[in-house]
Amino acid sequence: MMQKKYAIIDIGSNTMRLVIYLLDKSGRLKEIENAKAVARLRNYLSNDGFLTEEGIQKLISTLRSFQEVTRHHQLKEVKCVATATIRHAKNQQTILKRVQDETDFDMRILSEYEEAYFGYLAVVNSTPFTSGVTIDIGGGSTELTYFEDRKLVSYHSFPFGALSLKKQFVEAEKPTDIELKAISNFISDQFKSLEWVQDKRLPIIGIGGSARNMVQIHQEYTGYPLSGLHQYMMSSKDICEINDFLKPMTFSELQRVDGLSKDRADIILPAIEVFKCLLDTVNTDQFVLSRKGLRDGIFYEELKKENGTSLFPNVIEKSFSQLATDYEININNAWKMIDLSILLARLLHDAGLTRIDEQDTSLLKRGAYVYNLGSYIDSETSSQHTFYLLANRTIDGLLHKERILLALLASFKNKSEFKRNADPFQQWFSKSELAKYRLLGAILKFAHSLNATKRNIVKKIELEENEGDLNFFVTCNQDWKLEQYQTEKQKKHLEKQLKKSINIFFTEE
Numbered sequence: 001m002m003q004k005k006y007a008i009i010d011i012g013s014n015t016m017r018l019v020i021y022l023l024d025k026s027g028r029l030k031e032i033e034n035a036k037a038v039a040r041l042r043n044y045l046s047n048d049g050f051l052t053e054e055g056i057q058k059l060i061s062t063l064r065s066f067q068e069v070t071r072h073h074q075l076k077e078v079k080c081v082a083t084a085t086i087r088h089a090k091n092q093q094t095i096l097k098r099v100q101d102e103t104d105f106d107m108r109i110l111s112e113y114e115e116a117y118f119g120y121l122a123v124v125n126s127t128p129f130t131s132g133v134t135i136d137i138g139g140g141s142t143e144l145t146y147f148e149d150r151k152l153v154s155y156h157s158f159p160f161g162a163l164s165l166k167k168q169f170v171e172a173e174k175p176t177d178i179e180l181k182a183i184s185n186f187i188s189d190q191f192k193s194l195e196w197v198q199d200k201r202l203p204i205i206g207i208g209g210s211a212r213n214m215v216q217i218h219q220e221y222t223g224y225p226l227s228g229l230h231q232y233m234m235s236s237k238d239i240c241e242i243n244d245f246l247k248p249m250t251f252s253e254l255q256r257v258d259g260l261s262k263d264r265a266d267i268i269l270p271a272i273e274v275f276k277c278l279l280d281t282v283n284t285d286q287f288v289l290s291r292k293g294l295r296d297g298i299f300y301e302e303l304k305k306e307n308g309t310s311l312f313p314n315v316i317e318k319s320f321s322q323l324a325t326d327y328e329i330n331i332n333n334a335w336k337m338i339d340l341s342i343l344l345a346r347l348l349h350d351a352g353l354t355r356i357d358e359q360d361t362s363l364l365k366r367g368a369y370v371y372n373l374g375s376y377i378d379s380e381t382s383s384q385h386t387f388y389l390l391a392n393r394t395i396d397g398l399l400h401k402e403r404i405l406l407a408l409l410a411s412f413k414n415k416s417e418f419k420r421n422a423d424p425f426q427q428w429f430s431k432s433e434l435a436k437y438r439l440l441g442a443i444l445k446f447a448h449s450l451n452a453t454k455r456n457i458v459k460k461i462e463l464e465e466n467e468g469d470l471n472f473f474v475t476c477n478q479d480w481k482l483e484q485y486q487t488e489k490q491k492k493h494l495e496k497q498l499k500k501s502i503n504i505f506f507t508e509e
Contacts, residue, residue, distance in 0.1 A: 003022055003023065004022070004023040005020055005021065005022055005023070005032075005073060005075060006020070006021045006023065006029060006079075006299065007019065007020045007021070007033075007070055007073070007075050007077075007078045007079070008078070008079040008080070008081065008295050008298060008299075009063070009066055009078060009079070009080040009081070009105065010081060010083075010294060010295050011039075011041070011059070011080070011081065011082035011083065011085075011086060011107065012041075012083050012084075012085075012138050012139055013040075013041055013042035013083065013084050013085040013138050013139030013140030013141070013161055013163055013164070014038065014039075014040055014041075014042065014138065014139030014140075014161070014162065014163050014209070014267070015036055015037065015038050015039065015040075015139070015209065015263075016036070016037045016039045016041075016059075016062050016063075016066075017034065017035065017036045017037075017295075018033065018034075018035040018036075018066040018069060018070070019031060019033065019034050019035075019295055020032050020033035020034075020069070020070075020073060020075070021299070024326070025325055025326070026321070026322035026323075026324075026325035026326050027322065027325075028322050028326075029296075029299060033069060033073070035065075035066060035069060037062045037065065037066075038263040039058050039059065039062050040139065040163065041055055041058065041059060041085040041086070041139075042084075042085045042139045042140040042161070042163045042164055042167070043055075043163070043167070044056075044058065044085075045085055045088065045089060045140075048090075049088065049089065049090040050089060050090050050091045051085065051086070051089040051091060051092075051095060056094075056095060056098055059095070059099070060098060060099065060102050060103060063080075063099065063103045063105060064102075064103060067103055067104050067105070070104065071104070078104070078105055079108070079298060080099075080105040080106060080107045080108065081107070081108050081109075081110050081294075081298065082107050082108070082109050082110065083110055083115050083138055083140075083141065083294075084115075084138055084139070084140035084141035084157075084159070084161065085139070085140045086107070086109050087109050087110065087111070087112070087141075088140065088159070092109060095107075096109070110294075112141070112143070112155075112157035113155060113157075115136075115141070115143050115157060115294060116134075116136075116143040116144070116145050116155035116156070116157055117145075117152060117155065117297070118293075118294045118296075118297030118298050118300075118301065119134050119136045119143055119145065119207045119293055119294050119297055120134055120145040120147055120152050120155070120297070121296075121297035121300045121301060121310055121311075122207065122290060122292040122293050122294065122295075122296040122297040122300065123147075123205045123207070123290045123292070124147060124150045124311060124315075125292070125296075125297075125300050125310075125311060125312050125315060125396070126230070126290060126291075126292040126296065126315065126396040126397075127205060127230075127231055127288065127290055127292075127315065127396065127397065128231075128315060128316070128397045128398070128399065129203055129205060129288070130148075130149055130150050131147060131148045131149065131150075131202050132146075132147060132202045132203045132204065132205050132288075133145070133146050133147075133197060133200060133202055133203070133204050133205070133278070133282055134147070134204075134205045134206075134207060134290070135204060135205070135206055135207065135211075135274070135275070135278055136206075136207040136208045136211075136293060136294065137161055137162050137206075137208055137210045137211070137271050137274055137275075138161040138162070138208060139161045139162060139163035139164070139267075140159070140160075140161045140163060140164050141157050141158060141159060141160065141161050142157070142158040142160060142161055142274065143155065143156070143157050143158075144156050144157075144158070144194065144197065144278075146196050146197060146200065146202075150311060153196070154194075154196040156194055158190055160190070162210050162264075162267035162268075162270050162271040162274075163267055165183055165186075165267075165270040165274075166266060166267050166270055169182050169183050169186070169270070170266075170270070172251075173251040173265075173266050174249075174250070174251040174254065174265075174266065174269070175269050175270060177247070180247075180269060180270070180273055183270050183273045183274075184273050184276070184277060187273060187274050187277040188277050188280070188281070191277055191278060191281040192281070197278070197281055197282055198281060198282075199282070199283045200282045200283070200284070201282065201283050201284055202282060202284060202286075203284060203286040203287075203288055204275075204278055204279060204282055204284060204286065204287050204288070205288045205289075205290050206275065206287060206288070206289050206290065207290050207292075207293040207294070208293055208294075209261070209264065210264065210267070210268065210271035210272075210274075210275075211271075211275070211289050211290075212229060212289060212291070213259065213260050213261055213264050213268055213271075214234075214239070214242060214268065214271070214272060214275065215229050215232050215234065215259075215289045216229065216258075216259030216260065217242055217245075217246070217257060217258070217259040217260050217268075218234060218238055218241075218242050218259075219232070219259060220257075220258040220259040221241075221242065221245060221258075221259075225424040225425060226391065226392075226400055226403075226404065226425075227392050228291075228392070228393075228394050228400070229289055229291050230289065230290065230291035230292065230394045230396075231288060231289070231290070231291075231394075231396075231398070231399050231400060232288065232289045232400060233286065233287070233288050233399060233400070234287045234288075234289075235285050235286070235287070236276075236279050236285050236287075237285075238287075239272065239275055239276060239279070239287060240276070242272065243269070243272050243276065246268065246269060246272075247269065251265060251266065254266075254268070275287065288399075291394070292396075314397075315396050315397035316366075316395075316396075316397035316398065318396070318397075319395045319396045319397050319398070320366070320369055320370070323369075323370055323373070323395070324369075327370075327373050327376040327389075328376055329369070329370065329373065330454070332456065333451065333454050333456070334368065334369045334370075334371075336451055336456045336458075337368040337369070337371055337444075337447055337448060337451060338364075338365050338368040338369060340368075340447035340450050340451060340458060340461075341364045341365075341367075341368040341443055341444055341447040342361060342364060342365065342368075343461055344443050344446060344447055344461065345360065345361065345364055345440075345443055347461065347462075347463040348443075348463070348498070350463075351463055351465060351470075353465075353470075353498055353500070354439060354498070360436070360440060363405065363406075363409060363437075363440060364409075364440055364443065364444065366406055366409075366410075367406060367409030367410045367412075367440065367441070367444050368444055368447065370386075370390065370406070370410045371386075371409075371410045371444050371448055372386060372410070372411075372448065373385075373386045373389060373390065373410060374386030374387070374388070374389055374411065377389075383411045383412075383413040383417060384411070386407070386410050386411035387407045387408070387410075387411035387421050388407075389407075390403065390406055390407035390410055390411070391403065391404055391407040391421075401425075401428050404425050404428065405437065407421070408421055408422055408437055408441065409437060409440055409441050409444060410444070412438075412440075412441025412442065412444055412445050412493075413445070414493060415438060415493070415496060418437075418438055418441060422434060435497075438497055439494075439497040439498070441493075442493040442494040442496070442497045443494065445490055445493050445494070446487065446490060446491060446493070446494045448490075449483065449486035449487040449489070449490040449491075450474065450483055450486075450487055451483070452482055452483050452485075452486040452487075453482050453483065455478060457476040457477055457478040457479075457480060457483065458474055458475070458476055458480075458483070459475050459476060459477050459509055460474075460475040460509075461473070461474050461475075468500065468501070469500065469501045469502070469503055470498070470500050470501070470502045470503070471502075471503045471504075471505065472502065472503070472504045472505065473505050473507065474487075474504060474505065474506050474507070475506075475507050475508075475509050476506060476507070476508055476509060477508070477509040478508075479508075480506045480508070483506070484504065484506050487504050488504065491504065
């Protein structure tokens, strides 16, 4: 059966990019090709607002290069969208006709609203934030949106981007301190014109290449122990630290910085000034990268044709549904695992043996749903595979710390392996938090043993404490000998965390 492919060409003011996606079995668009060309079309926009013939030729030749790839993939329909430079060009109708006549593509020029809207749509469908401010710095424009309760409230497109700021304020390849100060003053004045961003105290979600490069630099600079950029968080201090790290460098040194694309070496510092100014204006200390942006938003908009809405009802639920499909999780068994885990946690809580709050309950549910997911690859080493798969896969709706926590719980095998997995992330958690997570992992392990044969035979569990021992009374509706064997074998992990001896008594319903 032929797999369905989708493609989009994004014609920006700085870069042009062709991305081809494959629709996988879980309904997720998996990126299989990502071709980028640094066309810098903004530099070909004349002072009187026309894209020069040289600029048009640059556009056409790049599209023809992309055309070779789309023809190779036998793609009949390719979305081709253009943003600020083509939008601002007075000869845009000529450009549209030239593209149509000289390439395979029909180019669509996005309005300021569409460009901002698609960025917002990508963020609310792929991150956990229900309210926030998005910023997408392109080469020739900067889009801001403010959303609340996942609904777009306000948007604005500024006629400046990283490339146009450099052209307006910077004489050499790298800005001086005086030039950066002038950029900062200019940007601050621009942001002050928008009442709806003032003192919002909400997370800022950055979209686009400049935000992505800043995050990549920070990850390399700090020796970040986790892969992936999407939903990576930085504070104002982190951004200032990166700014201070880059500013003294020569242009040649900037071009060699790990994490920074060579073609962005001349525009990264102006872009960072924009981020700093917005953090000050919004009065927030949270900056988050969204790897999903305009291109993803365009595809999310296509959902309207099928579902009547372009918003996923719940981002995390959608992600876990995709995990279930990708790794062939048995949903009935997963829900039984959740029920058993929550029941055990509640019994321990009611007995005063531990405190299980709402957040712990949520963690248990998620961990139970994907527990032992790595058995999809190999049952003998399922714990290691579970941790690796969850720790290294982007899960929309889960921040990086939450993703590691999920991986630690879902892969729990014993205390020593938990410690090995947690060691690279020790600074993320306190000792008391790690102790609590080990307990939750042990509860999941115990619950897994109670459904060892996947027959869902456990109907009731009661707990009594007798002379310091914990007695679990488990009622089943079928033969329980195999479950008894596994729980006796695995109860030691829960005993270690509770510092209590456990006895398990099985009876038939």
